[in-house]
Amino acid sequence: xxxxxxxxxxxxxxxxxxxxxxxxxxxxxxxxxxxxxxxxxxxxxxxxxxxxxxxxxxxxxxxxxxxxxxxxxxxxxxxxxxxxxxxxxxxxxxxxxxxxxxxxxxxxxxxxxxxxxxxxxxxxxxxxxxxxxxxxxxxxxxxxxxxxxxxxxxxxxxxxxxxxxxxxxxxxxxxxxxxxxxxxxxxxxxxxxxxxxxxxxxxxxxxxxxxxxxxxxxxxxxxxxxxxxxxxxxxxxxxxxxxxxxxxxxxxxxxxxxxxxxxxxxxxxxxxxxxxxxxxxxxxxxxxxxxxxxxxxxxxxxxxxxxxxxxxxxxxxxxxxxxxxxxxxxxxxxxxxxxxxxxxxxxxxxxxxxxxxxxxxxxxxxxxxxxxxxxxx
Numbered sequence: 356x357x358x359x360x361x362x363x364x365x366x367x368x369x370x371x372x373x374x375x376x377x378x379x380x381x382x383x384x385x386x387x388x389x390x391x392x393x394x395x396x397x398x399x400x401x402x403x404x405x406x407x408x409x410x411x412x413x414x415x416x417x418x419x420x421x422x423x424x425x426x427x428x429x430x431x432x433x434x435x436x437x438x439x440x441x442x443x444x445x446x447x448x449x450x451x452x453x454x455x456x457x458x459x460x461x462x463x464x465x466x467x468x469x470x471x472x473x474x475x476x477x478x479x480x481x482x483x484x485x486x487x488x489x490x491x492x493x494x495x496x497x498x499x500x501x502x503x504x505x506x507x508x509x510x511x512x513x514x515x516x517x518x519x520x521x522x523x524x525x526x527x528x529x530x531x532x533x534x535x536x537x538x539x540x541x542x543x544x545x546x547x548x549x550x551x552x553x554x555x556x557x558x559x560x561x562x563x564x565x566x567x568x569x570x571x572x573x574x575x576x577x578x579x580x581x582x583x584x585x586x587x588x589x590x591x592x593x594x595x596x597x598x599x600x601x602x603x604x605x606x607x608x609x610x611x612x613x614x615x616x617x618x619x620x621x622x623x624x625x626x627x628x629x630x631x632x633x634x635x636x637x638x639x640x641x642x643x644x645x646x647x648x649x650x651x652x653x654x655x656x657x658x659x660x661x662x663x664x665x666x667x668x669x670x671x672x673x674x675x676x677x678x679x680x681x682x683x684x685x686x687x688x689x690x691x692x693x694x695x696x697x698x699x700x701x702x703x704x705x706x707x708x709x710x711x712x713x714x715x716x717x718x719x720x721x722x723x724x725x726x727x728x729x730x731x732x
Contacts, residue, residue, distance in 0.1 A: 398510035447473040463489040491523030560610040567603035576712040639689035646681035
């Protein structure tokens, strides 16, 4: 009977995962031409003026012209008109406007606002916000750039983001920006020549893993509060918790594997396991790596529970809350679907459900003595 229960749960989990993975491409393909990217940048400062603010601090107004190397996707030129000055804390930051055009700067595709900071090494972290299509309609553009300026005004760096070309963009311009872009009969762009299957798998696996994380976190707290004892027998709830944890680990592994081979954003093996040097939204992707290690600690402590004192096992399981918070923030701030209302609703609902169970656990714990010894197998 127990084996049948486990088999049923595995089958249900696989069906849910397959539904999510296969269902997402339809929505994604509604965009005319899209893809996440990581590109190398070169450029120059075409003009620069220095003045002072009311406190006597230097204020630099620059026009920066950045281009990607030909043959990469996308092949674009970005012109930044920025003002660089120090905030109240003395941190240099930049604000201004940006225009994204084809590599020859003949057709402006997007306009956007710029915000960013400059770290202690002189590396500028620029993010483009409120991108609006200047040619055609629709489309989407996000950009996070890391740019270093030499004393001679040369610019080098990298950028990562997502580009969805607007409808109505001339086919020749679309092809020059994203080599291999197909065109439809109305002259607008339709799809990428590159197979986006891995991108869909990455997103679907991430969503499935997150839903399983929510379920295992809620079940873990619910087991300690006995919140589900009136719904199912306690051994079944424990089995469900264990099986969903294994399924979660499997989908996390699938998410990492598809990122490793994804053709648009190039994550190396080291970047998947070490929270430094990420090519895309580095802080929030690094938070996902931290959450991954927190999950590993919790999972390993579950397998070793027979050999751990109860207090040690419980302390290690508190790390699951760290994992939940870290991975929720990772999904909201690094996930490409986080801006959609349905995905935002998933995050909010999940956070509220886990928070409610946690409050119940804290209320119950306030009146209970702390157990000692070893936990029963």
